[in-house]
Amino acid sequence: MNRRNFISSSVLSSITLAIGTTVVYGKVIPVGYTPIAMQEPDPFKLFNISEQMNVLNDRPWNIESKAHLLNDMVTPNKYMFIRNNGIMPEDINVDTWKLKVEGESALSSKEYTLSDLKQKFKHYTYQLTLECGGNGRKEFNPPAKGNQWGVGAVHCSNWTGVRLKDVLDDVGLKPNAVYVAYYAADLHLSRNPEKEPISRGVPLSKALEDETLIAFQLNGEDIPIAHGHPLRLVAGGWPASVSGKWLTRIRIRDVVHDGAKMTGQSYRVPKNPVAPGEIVDDKDMVIIESMPVKSLITSPKTGAVLTKNRSLKIKGHAWAGDLKVNKMEYSIDFGSTWKPCSLSDPINRLAWQHFEAKVDFPENGYYEIWARATDSNGKSQPMIIPGWNPKGYLNNACHRIAIKVEV
Amino acid sequence: MQPDQFNKQLKLLRNGLCLFVIALMSLGGFVVLYTFYPESSLFTVKEANQKQFETSDSLSVPLVNSQEGEYDLETGFIEDVGMSAVVNNCTNCHSARLVTQNRMSREAWKATIKWMQETQNLWDLGEKEPIILDYLAKNYAPESKGRRQNLTIDKWYVLEQ
Incomplete structure (x- = not known):
């Protein structure tokens, strides 16, 4: 029952x-x-x-x-954050599921079943970093409205699917196309079928990147329901809300998409910097695109006590939206001095990179290990909370773990 | 005299029967609910919810802002004047957790309500609005966190080296 x-x-x-x-x-x-x-x-x-x-x-x-x-190089489902704006679809039939591709800037309108998509287009697998735009919101002062994410609203898993650009090419684009929007099968919280919980998208340039997928697999298996079964648009490096789950329709727009959570203050930040707590007009807000440079120390877990020796290996990941991470450093003296970490190249564009370092503590006591990544444009993570914004997005302040040395 | 007494007794009997039926129905309801739904919070609520507070690591109901404050075990809301109005008007679409994890000034709570009315199908709160705003502004007010807080460690552990 x-x-x-x-x-x-x-x-x-x-x-x-x-x-x-x-x-x-x-x-x-x-x-x-x-x-x-x-x-x-x-x-x-x-x-x-x-x-x-x-x-x-x-x-x-x-x-x-x-x-x-999040210590795994490829995040398994069991550790992937789940973010929903509405109610997940309840009765999904993969045999009758259809993806409609249309829009005012589409040359034709086509419908694909899952098997159409899988048979007609070449498959690609990429490891892609998806981070919630509000990851780190918890730390903003004054507090920002919304789910109070700490540091864990990020994952980097393997997504398999077809390239969005191949599908767009099949439908045909008019020269005036500027934005590619998604619509999905989830239900608004009010259960009003007329309302969309979320319908966002990407500018054409991002849509046409090789790594932007219409995915049907996560880590080699069908995408779990919480992550968009059976189809998800996946655009790594951007706020994860552009990667629409339970995808039913793609609309090629001749304007910047104006769907639910595209307008107003949602997934937007002030065009010009504002003082903490300032009220910002909707017209002065801009859509978040590439996420900022960031990193996480994933090993050891914070709160470690060292009792045998004063040396510790740390590990973690770093990512930088559309860019690459060029440098990774750590500090055990609250940012007075920085030492380098070894840093791997990404396995593919838009995948996070792994770092490691051997940390030596000079004497017993309480320490914080701070981690700082620098992107390929020379921008580093701030040590304190970055520019306040009304909805508390884009907190990329350096990650910190606490260590006690009691040898 | 006699018909009056008869009526009185009839009334008494009726009332008694009524009470008996109500009692029986309640009991029946209990049995039905327990049969179909033994894990119902009505039967297990005390242990279950207390456990929830203790293991704040996985299912965290924020315990903040009020030292001596009592929490509603069903929702996690701080018990105070206006709480039932908040439960009735603010937990139909989303859960209480979306409220209890946020901290806002009265103006910001009001703006949030307005946003939900304009975009999320929230109804007019009418005379309950000031009651709700008073409750939220008092119990879920922002605290200054500074530009970066101290790290808090739930549990220190010895690292295997």
Whole structure:
């Protein structure tokens, strides 16, 4: 029996109300409200993820990873953050699923089944860094509205699919095409089918990059429901919200797309820097494109106590949106001096890079290890929280872990 | 006299029967609910929710802002005047966690409500709006965090070297 139907049947909800007043520590369950435990199953089982993941929000589901869980070179599903704007589609039939490609700047309008896509176009696999635009929001002061992400809203997994540009080429582009938008099968939180929870997209130049995929596989398997089963648009290096899940329609636009969460203040930052807490007009906000340079120390987990020797190997990843990371450094003296880390090349463009270093501590005591990446344009991560913005996006302040040396 | 007494007794009997039926229905409801839904929070709520608070690492209900404050076990909201209005109006589309993890001034909470009304199908809150705003502004007000906070460590551990 479906839990939701069971609970919402009028007979039982009145029983719930009747006994709610007498049994449950004298508290009235408000009319129409079903307790969290009744609404949804265990998220860790539901999404097959680690119980160490941090559930920020259960309706919609927003679940965060942690620095030390992201130590794998390729992020497995169990440690991938989950970010939703709406309600995930419930009944997905892969046999009847269709992707429609159309728009005012399309030369034709075509519909593809999953097998059409898989058979007609060449497959590519890329490891792509997807980071939530609001990763790090938690640290902004004054606080910014939204899910309070710490450092774990990033992953870099393998995506397999067809190139968006091959599909666009099949439909044909008019010369006035400027933006490629997605529409999806998820449902608005209000359950109003007229409303889109989110419909974003990318400028044509990003859409035509080799690495921008219409993906059907994650790490070699069907994409899990939480990450967009059966089809996801994947554009690495940009806020992960441009990588639309449960893809049903692609629209080639002759204007900058104006779908849900494209306009207003969503996924936008002030055009010019503002003072913390300042109110910014919508017209002075610009769409976030490439994400800024950033890095994470993924090993060891913060809070390590060294008791045998004063030397420690650290590991982590660094990424820089559309760019490459050119330099990786660490500091154990709060940024007074910096030492280099070894840094790998990305396995492909838009994949994160791995770093390592051997850290030697001069004496016993409390230390913080700070990590700082520098991108191919010479921009480094700031040590304190970067420019405040109303929605708390793009916090790329250096990652820090705490270590005690007690040898 | 006699019909009056008869009526009185009938009334008493009716009332008694009524109470009995209500009691029986409640009991029946309990049994039905327990049969179909033994893990219901109505039966397990105390342990389950207390556990949730203890293991704040995985399912974190933020315990902030109020030292002696009590928390509603169902939602995690701080118990205070206006909480039921917040539950009734603010948890229909999204869960309480979206509220409790945020900290805003009264103006910012108001702007958030306005944004939800303009874009997210939130209804007019009517006379409840000031009650809701008072509750949110008092219990979920911003605290100054500075430009970078100290690191907090849940648990120090000895690293195998």
